[in-house]
Amino acid sequence: MPRYVYDFIEGDRSRADLLGGKGANLAEMTRLGLPVPPGFTISTDACRAHLATGSPPAGLFDEVNTHLREIEARLDRRLGDPHDPLLLAVRSGGRYSMPGMMETILDIGLNDATVTGLAARSGDERFAWDSYRRLIQMFGRTVYGAPAEEFEQELAAVRATAGAAGPTAEQLHDLVETYKKIFARRVGHDFPQAPHEQLFLAIRAVFASWHSERARIYRRQERIPDDLGTAVNVMAMVFGNLGPDSGTGVAFTRDPATGAPGVYGDYLPDAQGEDVVAGVRNTIGLPELERIDPVSFRRLLEIMATLERHYRDLCDIEFTIERGRLWMLQTRVGKRTPAAAFVIAAQLVDEGMITPAEALTRVTGAQLAQLMFPAFDLTAAPEPLAVGVGASPGAAVGRVVFDSAAAAAATEPVILVRRETNPDDLPGMIAAAGVLTSRGGKTSHAAVVARGMGRTCVCGAEALDIDARRDECTVGDRVVRAGEVISIDGTTGRIYLGEVPVQPSPVARYLAGELNPEADPLVAAVHRLLGHADAVRRLGVRANADTPADARRARRLGAAGIGLCRTEHMFLGDRRELVERLILAEGPAERDAALAALLPPQRADFVGILAAMDGLPVTIRLLDPPLHEFLPALPELTARVARAEALGTDPGRDATLLGAVRRMHEANPMLGLRGVRLGLVVPGLFAMQVRAVAEAAAQRRRAGGDPRPEIMVPLVGDVRELAAVRDEAERVLAEVDDAPEIPIGTMIEVPRAALTAGEIATEATFFSFGTNDLTQTTWACSRDDAEGSFFGAYLERGIFPVSPFERIDARGVGRLIRLAVAEGRAARPELTVGVCGEHGGDPDSVAFFAEAGLDYVSCSPYRVPIARLAAGRAAV
Ligand code: PEP
Numbered sequence: 001m002p003r004y005v006y007d008f009i010e011g012d013r014s015r016a017d018l019l020g021g022k023g024a025n026l027a028e029m030t031r032l033g034l035p036v037p038p039g040f041t042i043s044t045d046a047c048r049a050h051l052a053t054g055s056p057p058a059g060l061f062d063e064v065n066t067h068l069r070e071i072e073a074r075l076d077r078r079l080g081d082p083h084d085p086l087l088l089a090v091r092s093g094g095r096y097s098m099p100g101m102m103e104t105i106l107d108i109g110l111n112d113a114t115v116t117g118l119a120a121r122s123g124d125e126r127f128a129w130d131s132y133r134r135l136i137q138m139f140g141r142t143v144y145g146a147p148a149e150e151f152e153q154e155l156a157a158v159r160a161t162a163g164a165a166g167p168t169a170e171q172l173h174d175l176v177e178t179y180k181k182i183f184a185r186r187v188g189h190d191f192p193q194a195p196h197e198q199l200f201l202a203i204r205a206v207f208a209s210w211h212s213e214r215a216r217i218y219r220r221q222e223r224i225p226d227d228l229g230t231a232v233n234v235m236a237m238v239f240g241n242l243g244p245d246s247g248t249g250v251a252f253t254r255d256p257a258t259g260a261p262g263v264y265g266d267y268l269p270d271a272q273g274e275d276v277v278a279g280v281r282n283t284i285g286l287p288e289l290e291r292i293d294p295v296s297f298r299r300l301l302e303i304m305a306t307l308e309r310h311y312r313d314l315c316d317i318e319f320t321i322e323r324g325r326l327w328m329l330q331t332r333v334g335k336r337t338p339a340a341a342f343v344i345a346a347q348l349v350d351e352g353m354i355t356p357a358e359a360l361t362r363v364t365g366a367q368l369a370q371l372m373f374p375a376f377d378l379t380a381a382p383e384p385l386a387v388g389v390g391a392s393p394g395a396a397v398g399r400v401v402f403d404s405a406a407a408a409a410a411t412e413p414v415i416l417v418r419r420e421t422n423p424d425d426l427p428g429m430i431a432a433a434g435v436l437t438s439r440g441g442k443t444s445h446a447a448v449v450a451r452g453m454g455r456t457c458v459c460g461a462e463a464l465d466i467d468a469r470r471d472e473c474t475v476g477d478r479v480v481r482a483g484e485v486i487s488i489d490g491t492t493g494r495i496y497l498g499e500v501p502v503q504p505s506p507v508a509r510y511l512a513g514e515l516n517p518e519a520d521p522l523v524a525a526v527h528r529l530l531g532h533a534d535a536v537r538r539l540g541v542r543a544n545a546d547t548p549a550d551a552r553r554a555r556r557l558g559a560a561g562i563g564l565c566r567t568e569h570m571f572l573g574d575r576r577e578l579v580e581r582l583i584l585a586e587g588p589a590e591r592d593a594a595l596a597a598l599l600p601p602q603r604a605d606f607v608g609i610l611a612a613m614d615g616l617p618v619t620i621r622l623l624d625p626p627l628h629e630f631l632p633a634l635p636e637l638t639a640r641v642a643r644a645e646a647l648g649t650d651p652g653r654d655a656t657l658l659g660a661v662r663r664m665h666e667a668n669p670m671l672g673l674r675g676v677r678l679g680l681v682v683p684g685l686f687a688m689q690v691r692a693v694a695e696a697a698a699q700r701r702r703a704g705g706d707p708r709p710e711i712m713v714p715l716v717g718d719v720r721e722l723a724a725v726r727d728e729a730e731r732v733l734a735e736v737d738d739a740p741e742i743p744i745g746t747m748i749e750v751p752r753a754a755l756t757a758g759e760i761a762t763e764a765t766f767f768s769f770g771t772n773d774l775t776q777t778t779w780a781c782s783r784d785d786a787e788g789s790f791f792g793a794y795l796e797r798g799i800f801p802v803s804p805f806e807r808i809d810a811r812g813v814g815r816l817i818r819l820a821v822a823e824g825r826a827a828r829p830e831l832t833v834g835v836c837g838e839h840g841g842d843p844d845s846v847a848f849f850a851e852a853g854l855d856y857v858s859c860s861p862y863r864v865p866i867a868r869l870a871a872g873r874a875a876v
């Protein structure tokens, strides 16, 4: 016969799966000898059995009765005794806390007979009748779904006629009669008078509340599995509503908002816990309890210290004082803000309660990320105008501009608002305080580029109907014109009209070297924990950076080199014309001339980056995107040519460009002529880039520097592609005097490369996983479109809990990575292996990469501290 019921004296906190969080901690407090009212926990097993069959498992209520009898014996008081009744509280409590989502029923055991016994025992008739009316209302609502409002209206009416001292016992007695009528009318039968029946019905109602609509929604939001079920805690009632020497409260052992030491909490005299939640009366600060009941207050402080020492963490507590006697109703390791998490972890190390390694487990990379961005002060924020995808965190305020050139020319902060962005928008994105798009998800161009620059970005705000030509956008019936001020929150995706005040982040200022670590307790805590992460981590952290400024920033933030320098950004702006010349070249002479013109600016870029990262590796990737991305878009060009023809003027160069764009058009450009394929079919292109790298390094060396470039070939799928590029590159390198040894490696970003990694490693000094493309090609999901189209439905249906472009898909893409690491290292033991896709800055993914044995991760500069922390956490 399986067992379902455990007395509080039997369990402990390690059994939260079985007893739920609340039950396990009640047992733990009981074991510690703290004043917990006697009780027992019905296990989650029982709930799961109930949910599976619709009825309680066989023998459950016999077991409940056995435990109940023990409690009755201990308290010398019986459920249903008309002279001195035991009353019970029935509370839910799952493995994970779901505040307010599930049911509680208090005062079980009251009926027409026991209410007089309670009145006699307590010497307080009003209290007894008030407790009875509470039970009828709670029971009606929770067990039978009777609407609370009808009860509330009657209560309000009685309160209105009562004097300042509140309703009399007679009035409450009459109210109970009214409540019973409401109950019978709404439920279809009388309020059950048998106390044991009340108890069993309440237990079943708590089981059933697991499947309530709000509980389901909450679980989906918090990613709590749907099949865990809840435990039920049955506890002898203690009363906080027995007069001025009674009360109920909540307390925290440290401030859960800031982490500051000291006790925090609220207290409500002469009340039951539900009154605090209902906000019937205002609570008072916990320190005032010292004046009201100094003995209980001191005892509470002692208990809080005991709990902190025992749990070695911030605890939150619910307690009740019944006529001067303190009772603990709940405790748990308390939720806290990201700032408090860091501050408390550092304090606990100082207090000798935890080791520095444990402190790393008390904070997360996601919390550090939140602390690094400025935040809106939302105390007086208006309703959001619309909500999009929070794609790059931060809080940005500025005037709306719909055009990148206007953004680039602006003299005051602007928000660049576009349907979507493309490489042409780069100058505008750099100049803008924030970027807002109506299309695309977290891996859209806008999102990736904005994150790379640390620019606040909200994307995919579909409610925005943008008409850039008319310089306006419409949201419902509100038209937002260029020049109007808006505020965008890149963390929550919320968009506000007008200016919402912004608070700068002290952590970001410290990381940028603007604040010293002793500036405030939060900064000091971040400094210490990051320092410890650096000391223990095995995984290196590099940055993805394409400019000297980004490289310098990354270095300040702790990057040990560049893991991905994308060279395509070096072909934009005024160099675009040179690229056009290359594309339109007729014959080798024109092509060589175009390449020769591209070489000097490219070399200058590399000199700057190598100088910024002197002494550290800089992995430079040869050109990757399809060349037509550097030409004007087909519709734009077609319109220009058509306009010229209509006006009878000569379209000139546009006509030639149009021909080239049409010729180069691909239905599937991401699977088309890009990456290594470009190097193999556009003669001289990669050779020019390799020469620019080698000459830049030689120049840096002659200037006394220590340049450490590496050359990386993108989109390789077969070793022969890499071998061909490598041969050509080595020939070029051999021609450049003073260049250092330059390793040549490859990205692993298509499944075939991973599957043939052993072969590819024979030609590669290093691998770098391009997990953006590797995810795209493994899932056959467009990284540019999927999030804006079907991912929403997939997340909703739980097909995956989070986008695989955001967190590495360990089972699928991760399997390819493990395979490639093993086979690559088997073929070449000294192979260096890193990752440079967006996942390199995602804390959960970093943990996977550490576990998979990679040498480093590379991520956008602003994510470097987050990756350092995550790598440290992975090592403890
Ligand atoms: C990748 O594919 O993961 C990668 C880093 O390259 P890109 O994002 O430039 O395609």
Ligand code: MG
Pocket (backbone or CB within 6 Å): 714, 749, 770, 772, 773
């Ligand atoms: Mg790629």
